[in-house]
Amino acid sequence: MPPFSNDINRPASRKLQPLRALVPFIRPYTRTLLVAAATLLIASSAMLAIPLAVRDVIDNGFTAGDLARIDDYFWLLLAVVLIMGLFGAARQYLVTWLGERVVADIRDAVYRHVIRMDPAFYETTKIGEVLSRLTADTTLIQSISGVGLSIILRSSIQFIGALILLALTNPGLMGIIVVMLPAVLVPILWIGRWVRRLSRDSQDRIADASGLATETLTAAQTVQSFTAEDTEIQRFGEVIEISFQTAVRRIRARAVFSMVAISGMFTALIIVFWIGAREVLSGNMTGGELGQFALYAMFAAMSAVMLSEVWGELQRAAGAMERIIELLEVEPNIKSPQHPVPLPDTRDGRIRFEDVSFSYPSRPGIAAMDQFSLDIQPGEKIAFVGPSGAGKSTVFQLLMRFYDPRAGRIYVDGVNIADASPQDVRGRIGIVPQETVIFGASARDNIRFGRPDATDAEVEAAAQAAAADVFIRALPEGYDTYLGERGTRLSGGQKQRIAIARAILKDAPILLLDEATSSLDAESERLVQEALEYLEQNRTTIVIAHRLATVLKADRIVVMNEGRIVDIGRHAELVARDPLYARLAELQFGESNNPASAAGLVEVLPEASSR
Ligand SMILES: Nc1ncnc2c1ncn2[C@@H]1O[C@H](COP(=O)(O)OP(=O)(O)OP(=O)(O)O)[C@@H](O)[C@H]1O
Ligand SMILES: [Mg+2]
Numbered sequence: 001m002p003p004f005s006n007d008i009n010r011p012a013s014r015k016l017q018p019l020r021a022l023v024p025f026i027r028p029y030t031r032t033l034l035v036a037a038a039t040l041l042i043a044s045s046a047m048l049a050i051p052l053a054v055r056d057v058i059d060n061g062f063t064a065g066d067l068a069r070i071d072d073y074f075w076l077l078l079a080v081v082l083i084m085g086l087f088g089a090a091r092q093y094l095v096t097w098l099g100e101r102v103v104a105d106i107r108d109a110v111y112r113h114v115i116r117m118d119p120a121f122y123e124t125t126k127i128g129e130v131l132s133r134l135t136a137d138t139t140l141i142q143s144i145s146g147v148g149l150s151i152i153l154r155s156s157i158q159f160i161g162a163l164i165l166l167a168l169t170n171p172g173l174m175g176i177i178v179v180m181l182p183a184v185l186v187p188i189l190w191i192g193r194w195v196r197r198l199s200r201d202s203q204d205r206i207a208d209a210s211g212l213a214t215e216t217l218t219a220a221q222t223v224q225s226f227t228a229e230d231t232e233i234q235r236f237g238e239v240i241e242i243s244f245q246t247a248v249r250r251i252r253a254r255a256v257f258s259m260v261a262i263s264g265m266f267t268a269l270i271i272v273f274w275i276g277a278r279e280v281l282s283g284n285m286t287g288g289e290l291g292q293f294a295l296y297a298m299f300a301a302m303s304a305v306m307l308s309e310v311w312g313e314l315q316r317a318a319g320a321m322e323r324i325i326e327l328l329e330v331e332p333n334i335k336s337p338q339h340p341v342p343l344p345d346t347r348d349g350r351i352r353f354e355d356v357s358f359s360y361p362s363r364p365g366i367a368a369m370d371q372f373s374l375d376i377q378p379g380e381k382i383a384f385v386g387p388s389g390a391g392k393s394t395v396f397q398l399l400m401r402f403y404d405p406r407a408g409r410i411y412v413d414g415v416n417i418a419d420a421s422p423q424d425v426r427g428r429i430g431i432v433p434q435e436t437v438i439f440g441a442s443a444r445d446n447i448r449f450g451r452p453d454a455t456d457a458e459v460e461a462a463a464q465a466a467a468a469d470v471f472i473r474a475l476p477e478g479y480d481t482y483l484g485e486r487g488t489r490l491s492g493g494q495k496q497r498i499a500i501a502r503a504i505l506k507d508a509p510i511l512l513l514d515e516a517t518s519s520l521d522a523e524s525e526r527l528v529q530e531a532l533e534y535l536e537q538n539r540t541t542i543v544i545a546h547r548l549a550t551v552l553k554a555d556r557i558v559v560m561n562e563g564r565i566v567d568i569g570r571h572a573e574l575v576a577r578d579p580l581y582a583r584l585a586e587l588q589f590g591e592s593n594n595p596a597s598a599a600g601l602v603e604v605l606p607e608a609s610s611r
Contacts, residue, residue, distance in 0.1 A: 044154055100142065180271070187260050357406050370563035468531070483498075
């Protein structure tokens with residue numbers, strides 16, 4: 001089951017509820033918000049003062065022909081306009097700053113959360129989906145927590161202010177407006193909910209598209225080598241088309257919304273003017289009063305239209321926030337206990353598996369580890385051998401505590417790893433994986449990943465020990481050469497040596513090695529082997545072995561099949577007594593490492609025992 005649903009038929013959540021989650025993100029900036037609100041209040045009050053002046057100019061200035069009075073008023077108007085400009089700009093700056101700040105914090109929080117999620121989460125979640133929530137959804141929040149908020153505040157103040165001043169100007173006309181208001185507002189609110197639901201769908205479809213794109217772009221070479229570009233273009237095109245159509249439905253709803261809002265609002269306005277004009281003619285009202293009333297009514301209507309527009313935006317932001325909250329609420333399966341037991345400082349590198357059984361969450365029926373028990377002494381060299389799917393890599397996954405066993409316990413240096421903090425456990429383990437991960441950074445920084453506080457000299461010493469120094473220095477900019485995303489600028493053997501240098505730098509008491517199955521040329525092979533030999537000194541080492549040389553120098557070979565330990569011993573005795581091992585040895589080591597096949601094994605043995 002996916003950790004969060006991406007389902008079109010989700011039940012509509014209540015209104016703007018999700019936006020409440022924004023409060024903790026805005027709270028640290030309450031001061032900025034208050035200052036913004038103050039500038040807003042000043043600018044809006046200035047604006048609301050204009051109609052008062054207009055009425056006086058019409059009623060007294062023009063009629064009485066009083067030039068000095070008119071001059072005064074225009075100076076006043078000029079001052080008002082200046083205040084509006086100045087405080088309006090301040091408001092805009094503060095509020096946009098707030099929006100950017102809040103979104104930056106949300107992105108930070110989301111990243112902080114997902115980078116800690118366990119592999120089970122990434123098995124069911126597309127990276128692109130997470131990225132889409134991290135970028136596209138937060139952008140929607142940005143518009144609402146900044147500019148949107150400003151429009152809401154400004155329009156609300158103007159709307160309420162204008163209504164109050166309308167009531168003071170002419171209570172009769174105001175009464176008519178109050179009666180008409182619900183007729184306009186109810187449909188607006190109703191259509192708003194529709195917009196929000198479609199908006200959420202629209203964001204979901206964008207996430208689908210970015211999920212698909214991330215997946216295929218990171219494997220562009222594979223796509224090309226299978227000449228599957230056209231298929232992928234078509235697949236992406238279909239997803240984009242669906243997202244476009246969902247967007248069109250959203251825009252359509254939005255258009256209906258604007259139509260109802262604008263025409264409703266201005267119809268109400270015209271009706272009021274009409275009645276007002278008749279009042280002036282019948283002598284119940286002065287021309288100036290109607291002018292003032294008209295301006296306030298315009299303000300009120302414009303603010304209401306603005307509010308209804310923002311209402312639609314708010315609905316969109318609520319949909320986006322809903323998606324972000326979902327992501328933030330997924331709990332990692334692997335958590336540090338409340339009071340983690342610290343691992344002893346001796347850093348021995350002792351490992352103990354006690355009756356460990358485990359199935360992957362996505363395949364509960366199959367036992368990836370079955371009653372697995374093994375004691376490994378400090379400094380011991382263990383080789384795991386077994387057919388593909390035997391559960392060898394799974395042992396590593398559990399030892400690093402990426403999953404918890406279904407039954408049984410795993411101890412590192414005498415502490416049950418379920419009681420320790422995962423960071424503490426992982427800090428004791430160096431791993432050289434089958435496929436090296438190279439980051440889009442310099443060679444130096446890629447090695448330093450093993451221990452971020454290492455000095456340049458330490459990085460270079462590690463590279464030397466890993467037989468990587470020579471080739472790194474030959475790169476165009478030496479250690480500062482950018483290695484390309486995923487290390488596209490390095491050969492397989494070079495990448496491996498970078499990974500080994502990383503592990504050397506980390507200097508952990510336990511070393512896990514998933515031997516690469518891809519064959520290197522003899523020279524690279526020799527360099528990698530030498531680097532590994534250096535690395536394995538004085539460390540507890542578990543190697544998933546694919547090479548004869550590796551099993552020959554192991555203290556014990558553990559033969560695995562279907563999650564169980566089938567046999568444990570040295571190479572010679574296992575070849576003699578264990579049929580599964582004998583067959584594997586012939587297939588894996590005999591063929592690839594020694595063309596003389598199985599017979600060759602025996603020839604190498606005496607050499608090994610002389611080590
Ligand atoms: N993430 C996963 N989700 C579900 N099942 C998995 C997962 N990883 C491995 N498996 C299954 O668990 C079993 C053991 O897999 P594992 O990767 O440990 O095998 P292995 O011995 O390392 O094989 P290989 O030599 O091919 O690397 C296999 O049946 C495999 O299909
Ligand atoms: Mg494996």
